[in-house]
Amino acid sequence: MATPTLSAADLFAPTEAFVLSRAELDTRRPVDLHTQDFHEMMWIQNGTVRLHTAAGKRDLTEGDLVFIAPDQSHAVQGRGEAAIVVSLAIRPGVIRALGNRHEDLQGVAFWSGGAQPMVTHRDIRQLADLNAAALKLERSPRDKLYLEAFLLPLLTALDRAPDGMAQGAPGWLIAACSAARDPAVFREGAAGFVALCGRAHPHVSRTMRKFMDQTPVDYINGLRMAYAARRLTGTADSLAEIAVDCGLPNLSHFHKTFQAAFGETPQRYRKARQRDLIQPRP
Template sequence: MASHTLHHADILPNGTVIHLTRAVLTSARPKALHDHDFVELFWVQNGTVRHHLPGGTATLTEGALILLRPGQTHALQGKGDAALVVAVALHPELVDDLDARLPPLTFWQAADSPGQIHRDMHQLTALNHAANLLERGPHDTLAAEAFLLPLLADLARNDTGLPIAAPVWLHRACAAAHDPAVYREGAAGLVALTGQSHPHVSRSLQRWLGQTPTAYINRIRMTRAARALTSDNEPLPVIAEAIGLNNLSHFHKLFRAHFGVTPLQYRQQFQRDVVQPTP
């Protein structure tokens, strides 16, 4: 396929830095790929979409969220009669400013290939609510950041750390592993999400992150435990049980390995001493 370029000057009127479009896709095969001189963020609101890329095609289902940087070529094709996408164009200067301020986030900073992540029903509802607010207000920098930052903060909270090139099934499983119902079950909970065998999941995590499934889940568990230690006064056995560790001695061992201090020392350092410091 040949390709052509879309320019932000044709899409973003003077004084605007963000533009939202809703479109029902036709089922006609695109005649050409296109790229942009701006960042495009789009998600599949309804139906199924065939995503054409230089290296082939991918099937996107409801909840797929895609980010394309300038120079990344693609095209969209509906599969069926109800393929609806919502696309957001972001001014290059807005993106440059965010790039300079944001911490590392795999999805946002994808450069070699489009960023892709899946939004579940509740996350998609929140995204659509934010889109509705954006549509009703000005399209200036404040409105753009009010739309983008909650989304990116949510993605950062559950960032898998996986490169974009990692398999989609692994991205989805690692993102879902932040759900308490999953990490309480340990490595078995993560593996069950994938539909793959335990050895295959282990090899894949070692390849893409250099970790075992157990190590990946324990990192999530310890992060959740650390938050609990500074935000409430629950006894340690309650916190350990909440993250799926009924053996208190094992909890202490894992926590010290991750943070270098015991859970009680961590609580004192980051909870009590912050609000009631001693000389």
């Protein structure tokens, strides 16, 4: 029996770039999976929702966010009372054009490349922000401009695999690498990163070597030095201040780590790249 396909022609008015809706889901098991010829973003507003895919079933709870690409067969089912979802259906071509303009989106959300819908999670604060943005979108014209204004802040905030990470890396590692870009995290060093992973240190080290060819120390020091480089070229802060903010208060150790990363001392790096602002002649 062929999988039924939902058509954008039956959902979108001719000038609409998106359709935003809310629904309380039926608790009965869906008869069939279906596909669709448009993209859809759906998040769980309340209760528990069962996501059915060709790979099986998965229960989702409040704050879970699902990105569904065309041809990914799926169905959803309420689990218990008041299982409420918010759905954002997006006209065919809009997401493709967005991805063409922003290559950094590859590997996340609609561009994950998997056979199944991508699922991520928003915490209570992030969910509140998402709902507020959705309310604003709901009140706006159904144009691509307003849709992109809604999507881009969300997409840039999603966890994404760092450059060089091999495919198949576990979600916990991707999430930890994303969170570790925050100075408040990498200041705590490799131990803080491992704690963020929620796994034993040897397991984190083995997994990072397998998918990134790096140790936790390598990765954290890379983030620290990239941050230091931005501070060196973008501010007049002293080396001591920058070193402390990187989590390396020993200035000698900071110098050695920076030179190992960039092949030159912090002072030389700053002098070569920092330029005085062009001021008008009096």
